[in-house]
Amino acid sequence: MNWREFKSLTESEWYDCDLYEGVCGYQIQPETRWNSGLTHNEIDSLQKKLGFSVPSMYRTFLSELNGFDQDCVDFQAETAPEIYGRICYQYPEDLENTKWLLEEIEQNRKYVNEALQLEGFPFDDIEGYIALYGHRALVVFKNKSLSPVISIVGTDVGVYGKSLEEYWKKELCVNSLG
Template sequence: MTIKEINYLDCSRSSFLLIKQESEKYWEQVDLQDCWGFQIQEGSRWKKGLSESELEDFQKQLNITFPEPLKNFYRTMNGLDKPGIDNNGGTEEIDFGPIFYSYPNDVPTIQLTIEWIMDANKVTAEIMNDQNVPSIFPYFGHRFLILDHEEIVLSMFGSDIIHWADNLSKGIAKDIFSLYSKIKTKKINTSSFWNRKIG
């Protein structure tokens, strides 16, 4: 998938279907790097998308209302059929774990990841309500969709928070096709609570 194609992605089901098709081709041959962090295994494929009733249950378990982009993502695909592999920088120790979070297996991981970010930034439920702070949803590692009217993606590692992509489909494509430094992003809107470090 080219940068030009990614720049045209919206969050329709057709955009997610295109990502699904192109990524499965891309993963037919994968060279694992000697690095830390989970990498996608060769031959990985997406699991089938969720039904409307599964989507409803997913939202209920998390007590979060999904915006349409997130629903469209999970309607199209629901995690990978192979776990991610972490070769710990080329050492002999190998770990396995989820890459793209899926329902229902990764619901506890999603909950813990949200709690980690909230704790690291000293955000409580009261602060969220009083300051109208949007909910966050991790879909991949420490990439979070911000569940408000802008629905941007932030990379959130504890209190280290940076703008990652303008929408969910672009964020997913950016990670899959390893285009970290080649896709321009908008300047962060510092008036948005989650777009700045919390002191």
């Protein structure tokens, strides 16, 4: 995947995107941009903090993109105020903020393993997880050519993308990239 092209395409989509009041769930604000990527040394340092090496595709992604430059907005209900929050995680800043998702994955490991097995992934070869966006996480295997992304809310677990590339295209509705 050409992550620079992906960045350009998504940022142009967000430049004048609409927000939908009354719709629950975080929405990307107009004029949102991706943060600059990490240097090779910063990625190496992140891997040390994680305790495992990241897949090559994620390493390339991180060298170009690292979360959004502004929080997303959620209109909870007509009577509730807007809530802003970081939904697209950036590293290393969000290592602490994403522990909840890693704990949820561990608590529901049986369901995570079942979801991965159904999609043909070797769940006994997992090194760790990296929170990406909301309740979605990259599964990191010993085989670094694998990069599936799971979606997890309690025991409701599914493979949301069989690769990091497939995941981001689906998450951000990018169909025009080959």
